[in-house]
Amino acid sequence: MPTNPPPLSEAQARLAATVPAALERVRRVPGVLGVLWCGSAARGEGTAHSDLDFHVLVDGDRRWRANYVVDGVPVEVFHNPVRKVRAMFAAAQGDTITMFAEGRVVMPHPELDALVAEARALHAAGPAPRPLTQQARFRLIEEVMDARALADAGDPLHVLVACRAAELALEGLFGVRGWWEVKPQRWLPTLQVRDPDAAHDFHAVLTTPDAGARQAALEALTVRVTGDLTYQEGGSEPVSVP
Template sequence: MRVAGPGIFRGMPTDPPADAQARLEAALPAALERIRQTPGVLGALWCGSAARGEANAHSDLDFHVLVEGDRRWRANYVVDGVPVEAFHNPARKVRAMFAAAQGDTITMFAEGRTVLPHPELDALTAEARALHAAGPAPRAPTGQERFRLIEEVMDARALADAGDPLHVLLACRAAELALEGLFGVRGWWRVKPQRWLPTLQERDPDAAHDLRTLLTTPDAGARQAALEALAVRVTGDLTYQEGGSEPVSVP
């Protein structure tokens, strides 16, 4: 039997990381020209993995575009075979997103590279870098968030005890909740899952070890232990507590 090799599916890129980065950088001038031709454009930031020099075969070009007026929109297109995503916002909307502590926007502006300069864009990136360095206010989980996380952990424990292969799925689902809670408790800006491990390795190596164990060990007991260690960092312990929501009127 012949085994299908990489790239057998049409359109699936197979570039090694260095080639992928070069491919995206080669498409950058054409992408910027399209952005320049957009009415009302003031400036633009190149954001995302490619802007950090971390592109892979599945990366695209991401931009945050500063525009005049009161409208915002999102555009997707392909330039020289490279997918492009551009977020267009006026400055006051960007500042509103900063004020709302939207970590993804703050991170984009803090880490982005200016490719179409404008004084207002310089001001926004400076504001974002200050916010990004300070981090969000630490936030403990609500009673309902704590209950949900513990419930997911206990559901996973039951599958681990039973030797059920679905434990892998439930453990990963619970780990996602635990990591969202951990970033909130520690006062860290949330990042995409692709950056969980390097972020934890930098800020909490023990948590990074637990996450890596959860993702890689074939042993359900070790996987569950790693999950519970992550969850306890958020909840303090795995005991249930009284709680609930306030009654609301039924329409």
């Protein structure tokens, strides 16, 4: 039995209502081939602080970005020729691939349709896993140990340092698991789907008022990336000084 879709929030409804006027302005740019509406509003997740994002395919060999305001709504527009978008796909630029995979075509063009299909396939497959380098591992553990010292001392700065270390841990986790990177506001929802235990640890880092419990959650999250909290020997190769 069909069900009715949930009602749009007031903010999302306002953003969606602004799309036609924004699109009309985008269409007036010479050389426009196709237009993709992307970002949180295109996914139906817009808030009172969201803007409208568009990827625009253009002819020629130039790329640029434009920002303006339509009916009080900020609009950001990325203009790229087809070959540049394909180059970004080939370079595994996760933000661009995700935008095209999750976006909504609002001005069709065969090249745009092909790029969306390609992005969806790439997004579903995921990037190649990116093992943590020795330097990245050392830096992460160093941040965690700095946070442990602050927790032991009861220093209120522990909140800041623990969150900074958690950010490094998440960057490492997304890399070693072969997940596309997402914006910080999507870290927790993504983890809740892909690794609920990691989501629990991360949520505890963000919300637990007790420094000791917060530190324990941070260390549990970090071990998911590093395996343990021991320092290992390593370093970079010598390079010439210019």
